[in-house]
Amino acid sequence: MKAFFGTFVNKVDAKGRLSVPAPFRAVIQGRGLTSVAIHPSLFESCLEGAGFDRFENLESQITDTFVPAPSNDAAELIMAELRELPLDGEGRVVLPDEFIAKAHLKDQAAFVGQGRKFQIWEPSALEALKKAKLQRVLAATKGDA
Amino acid sequence: MKAFFGTFVNKVDAKGRLSVPAPFRAVIQGRGLTSVAIHPSLFESCLEGAGFDRFENLESQITDTFVPAPSNDAAELIMAELRELPLDGEGRVVLPDEFIAKAHLKDQAAFVGQGRKFQIWEPSALEALKKAKLQRVLAATKGDA
């Protein structure tokens, strides 16, 4: 299964349109899909996306009951905010305003491949996150030595 | 399995193109691949590369969850910066600008074989590293004698 990897920064235009990087489109279209499924991250100021197939099992994770079940919380929150965004003829998606707000996007957006999924970040926020992650990795490595 | 070994210095041209040394190409093509997978090192000012097959299990190292996990940090950082660079008809790759910047490359790049993978260094930085390594070896040897 081809994966999402690499980082690509594209522009968000006045209409809220954003080109999905060609390598990511190749993954999506390689599965016969013509849209991407995107939702705001529950924990970070970014969006998360993949082919819609990634979220199909989410439905099955929700216990179908008439009594509220706390174990369903995360899946239910994601389902509630999940959107299927069609790719236009040029490979772009239109980001809903709420998504732009949640990820604090301005005129640029960075697609970050993470294997089965990808994230969309405001570029400067992504830089800060990467610095923090690298610090954690370096600290953990030093601990081993 | 054939390994990467030896050091080869080639030019980075105005287009950011860089010839992959023929012996390294032989390793790659011996596995039926037509591209190299490269990412900046997390620990040093250099790039690391291999056939893409070396990175295929990286995806499975990332726990697929909607909750961030620090244990995924290293794999996520590499996945985010990993690029698959196709070899052109003459056995060259085009280095992205970020890669050139991260490794401080100017007009030359040194391929250094490391067995399963190889590194790409700015030649003078490589010299400094080799000196330092040799010093450590000598110091350790003196301690033994």
Added chain:
DNA sequence: TGGGATTTTATGGGCGTCAATGGGATTTCA
């Protein structure tokens, strides 16, 4: 074994194609 011929490598440059982007026209829905 020497030396010329051939092949392989590394490198430079030109050109066509495609990706990314912007703007306008058309449709859709309230």
Added chain:
DNA sequence: TGAAATCCCATTGACGCCCATAAAATCCCA
């Protein structure tokens, strides 16, 4: 009928693909 969403086309800049050259390594045969 107005606002928003969708579609279509134009531009431009990057990238892939092709060929040309030169140097180095290899081969081959007398």
